[in-house]
Amino acid sequence: MADTVLTAWQRSPLADAAHRLAAVTRSSRGAIRLAELPFLAQVNVRLDAKGPAADAVGLALGLQLPLEANTVVHAGDVTAVWLGPDEWLVVGRPGTQGDLEGRIRSAAGDEPVSVTDVSAQRTTLLVAGPRARDLLAHGCSLDLHPRAFGPGRSAQTTLARTQVVLVARDEPRAGFWVLVRSSFAGYLADWLLDAAVEYR
Structure with missing residues (x-):
């Protein structure tokens, strides 16, 4: 990590x-x-785009995760980049990766989700x-x-x-x-x- x-x-x-x-x-x-x-915060997120976690995570981030291929959604200091049908890169201000991870995991609740800090990559x-x-x-x-x-x-x-x-x-x-x-x-x-x- x-x-x-x-x-x-x-x-x-x-x-x-x-x-x-x-x-x-x-x-x-x-x-x-x-x-x-x-040093932009970069968090890789994988979840079911049609499941309840997608809407919950979007709400927690203040934006809707982009569902159209090769698109980007931006709100405030957070940007979500579509990487695949069930994968996004969430980009934020430097040093906010821990906060982003926590918000995503909390919003997903018990739904299956993968959240990985890839900021150093x-x-x-x-x-x-x-x-x-x-x-x-x-x-x-x-x-x-x-x-x-x-x-x-x-x-x-x-x-x-x-x-x-x-x-x-x-x-x-x-x-x-x-x-x-x-x-x-x-x-x-x-x-x-x-x-x-x-x-x-």
């Missing part, structure tokens, strides 16, 4: 790349914005700006046009040959979350920095 309390000695997977990511925003004059969103990159879709399209085979992958859409896909969960945020200007395994985060950040050169 991952540590649920942030401490001074914890370093994000991309701590050393923060200045290079910020430099892209400055040099591209806002066309591309890259940043790490470190991935980090999150924010890719935003008017050219964000163009940048991602360099390494992603999905159709990222707003008609096909607009706000509220998500996908488990590959970006630069790296497995990621890609989330189109609620508002077009909010950009994309790219959730990537921590061990591949450095490689993916380097790829994004290299691909963003043409926008500087």
Whole structure:
């Protein structure tokens, strides 16, 4: 189980790349914005989508778990990402994974449910700006046009040959979350920095 309390000695997977990511925003004059969103709480939830636990868990989180494939629901500081017919990734503010787990387990009651803290598994990159879709399209085979992958859409896909969960945020200007395994985060950040050169 991952540590649920942030401490001074914890370093994000991309701590050393923060200045290079910020430099892209400055040099591209806002066309591309890259940043790490470190330590987001991430809880994997599996339960029967048609059972009473799904509604109860949604109520406890303040949102309805998305039932449509490859969609995202956002309410306040909590985001639920559809991963499968009976699986979701619940994302919250850093350090809230224990609270999220407790709320989900309590709401499910005696219904069968699997709740796993996977916060340490991935980090999150924010890719935003008017050219964000163009940048991602360099390494992603999905159709990222707003008609096909607009706000509220998500996908488990590959970006630069790296497995990621890609989330189109609620508002077009909010950009994309790219959730990537921590061990591949450095490689993916380097790829994004290299691909963003043409926008500087």
